[in-house]
Amino acid sequence: MNKLWILVLMSHALFAQTISYETSQGKETATYDEVIRFYQELDKKYDQATLIQVGTTDIGKPLHLFVISANKIFKPQADKVTILVNNGIHPGEPEGIDASMMWVRELLTKKTLPSNVVLCVVPVYNVDGILNRGLSRINQNGPNSYGFRANSRNYDLNRDFIKTDSKNSESWQKMFQTWRPHLIVDTHTSNGADYQHAVTYFPTQKDKFNPLVSEFFTKQFKPQLDGLLTKAGFDPVPYVNAYGATPESGYNGFNDTPRYSSGYASLFNCETFVVELHMLKDYPTRVKGTYAFLEATLQLSTQHAASLIKNKQKADEAVASKATFPLSWKLDRTVADSITFKGFGAKYKPSEVSGLNRLYYDRNETFTKRIPFFDHYVPDITIEKPKAYIIPQSWARVIELLKINGVKLEPLPKDISVEVEAYYIEDYKSPTKPYEGHYIHTGVVLRKEKQTLPFYKGDYIVYTNQSSNRYIIETLEPQGPDSFFAWNFFDSVLGQKEHFSAYVFEDVAADLLRKDAVLKEKLEERKKKDEAFAKSGAAQLEFIYRNSPYSERSYLRYPVYRLP
Structure with missing residues (x-):
């Protein structure tokens, strides 16, 4: 065997061990080609994993799904929880892409695969967008370059789950209906105000769910998830969707209609956690926060597998016989909860551009206080x-x-x-x-x-x-x-x-x-x-x-x- 061939084999063997995020000390995110080669190598190396094509995309390249199953059965299994991790719906928000690559590598190399969970990972949903690499998110702190929010037809794929204008969305829906997951983690980066928290997220709006599913996630799964994230050093808050210029006046839970991934999934009694890492935190912090979220979700899904399976089965049965259906929802602002929010002082100073007052956040002035959180929705049209x-x-x-x-x-x-x-x-x-x-x-x-x-x-x-x-x-x-x-x-x-x-x-x-x-x-x-x-x-x-x-x-x- 000649030396060149030995070097090629060595490079292939090493490739699955590191990604550009790691070799650049957190400054870079993986390219599309690197992502797909990485998962192809894992597919070749581990019998418990496979990379499959589930459809095509508007740019002509396939949509992939990476499946991990401890028993090497790569199809939905009635006695196992199916978790779907969806990455790169907005490729300019890439921390889920990198976090997932390292996470599945660790699960496979350390052989820490739970026997009661089938794990499905979409390496990159918006293939078109990741190929359109550059700088487009001026409010974001790294990485050095990344993909674009829209796909090749300029559609935001997180608004395309009903109208289905893109081939990406059609392929994704076929994949979803094949696997009918119990739980989805959809990875994002936030926009908006500045504050101390790195991890924010929202689950599918609780009032729209079957009560059995909603109560379990609201009273058991989510509090335990928050606890695990806090223990990992990422004290979370609900996705910051502020009414005014600054969040300390209070804000509401997100009303995720079916055009969004979480609203779409809820139509089929599937819980979705849309995790939004704070845009101004450095990229390594955001990747680590996403990794921690994935770890915590898998741990709790393994722990609560029987409940997740039973609750979804009962919810599917209930919706088949249900007679009355809300079509739209409105926020009830008479019902308020409160959350602990860790913020920065919001101040104003003259703008160097216009000379008029402008908002800025003073990171030397921190606060922790309880603020209103409105997350009770009631049917509007039934x-x-x-x-x-x-x-x-x-x-x-x-x-x-x-x-x-x-x-x-x-x-x-x-x-x-x-x-x-x-x-x-x-x-x-x-x-x-x-x-x-x-x-x-x-x-x-x-x-x-x-x-x-x-x-x-x-x-x-x-x-x-x-x-x-x-x-x-x-x-x-x-x-x-x-x-x-x-x-x-x-x-x-x-x-x-x-x-x-x-x-x-x-x-x-x-x-x-x-x-x-x-x-x-x-x-x-x-x-x-x-x-x-x-x-x-x-x-x-x-x-x-x-x-x-x-x-x-x-x-x-x-x-x-x-x-x-």
């Missing part, structure tokens, strides 16, 4: 689930996403006519500028009508007796803040296709009023109640048209129908 929904096959992308997310759909075997509840969109609001490529509809007002409509062979019935009910209802009910309607999947029904010429319809309208006493009475009643309407000939013609057989019945009719 609906009774139907027996089922009927979706015409023409809405193919909606049907495809339901299937990707484990929803069972039954195709109609033949053409039928059936009485359904149909929604009409009475009102909605849309922004003037796009958000993540969409104009999100809010303030949706509905009118419900019973109609007998034709449906065709190949249209789909979605019964609401499934463990995926929250996904079904929160995406298909148009008033949901992250419904498919909100994300513009059905915007074509908002456009009218036919109308009338006033000079022609005048005579038709007069004839309709002569023949229809009920319509004439409705018109007169409206004129009495609405002075502006009474003075507008155009408005009166429109009213008659809307209440005539000539009206376009599909206009503003939401094309997903309820079977009561």
Whole structure:
């Protein structure tokens, strides 16, 4: 064997032992190529680990999942807890990427694999973003360079878990539905105020969860997690989401709707911890804090494996039979808790740029005090689930996403006519500028009508007796803040296709009023109640048209129908 080949083998053997974060003394984060080679080497070296491709990404490279299983079975196992660690959804926040590499290496080399846990790690979710390396987070203290927040189509992937514009998101959802984890750790770096804490995080908003799952995590898992983090030297606080300029006035828990990883996972009774290391702490501190979080999560998941498995099973069963579902939530500021917060003095001084007062934090002036924390949410809009929904096959992308997310759909075997509840969109609001490529509809007002409509062979019935009910209802009910309607999947029904010429319809309208006493009475009643309407000939013609057989019945009719 020649010397060059020996050197190559030695370099490969050594590679899995160190990463650029370590060789640079915490100044660098791993590149995409380094990350994938690292996990490939671990795959080759250890029988208890495998690196699999779970789909593709918008940039054409595969999305990987690294699986560790003590019994060498690399698939979901009913008697084991599945933990998913999601890294690099925002590659400019890379501490989870580096921490996970060192963490799994230690688990495998020291053979400290728990027998009741299957560990899944997404090395880098936003592959597109990590390849777009540079400097883009001016508020962040290291590393020297890193990836970009958005993917190659400029989507923020942590807003893409319902609309699924990216291939990354579609691949991730397929992976999630295959593994159906009990718990996720999604690794991030914070933005915002300055304070002493290095580790902040938020769990899935507790009030949205099945009570059994929520109570366990709120009263047992989370307090023990906080204790282990504090013991490791990382006294945590809830993710700092301050109302005012500084956090000591109090702040609220994060309302994670389904567009986010944690809100999406909660639809399937999976707890997510979004860990946010403080941006102004040095990079080694942030990596070590993330490592400590991963260690603590694994320790507690091993300790509470039986409860995690049982609680999720019961929650899945409960959601299948649950009748009433909140669609949106609002913060109840009459209910406040308090937390111990370690901050820096917030002060003001003249700006060297503008000469006006500017905020700064005096790190020589520290404080520790109890501050208000608001984390009680109550339902804002609540609906009774139907027996089922009927979706015409023409809405193919909606049907495809339901299937990707484990929803069972039954195709109609033949053409039928059936009485359904149909929604009409009475009102909605849309922004003037796009958000993540969409104009999100809010303030949706509905009118419900019973109609007998034709449906065709190949249209789909979605019964609401499934463990995926929250996904079904929160995406298909148009008033949901992250419904498919909100994300513009059905915007074509908002456009009218036919109308009338006033000079022609005048005579038709007069004839309709002569023949229809009920319509004439409705018109007169409206004129009495609405002075502006009474003075507008155009408005009166429109009213008659809307209440005539000539009206376009599909206009503003939401094309997903309820079977009561």
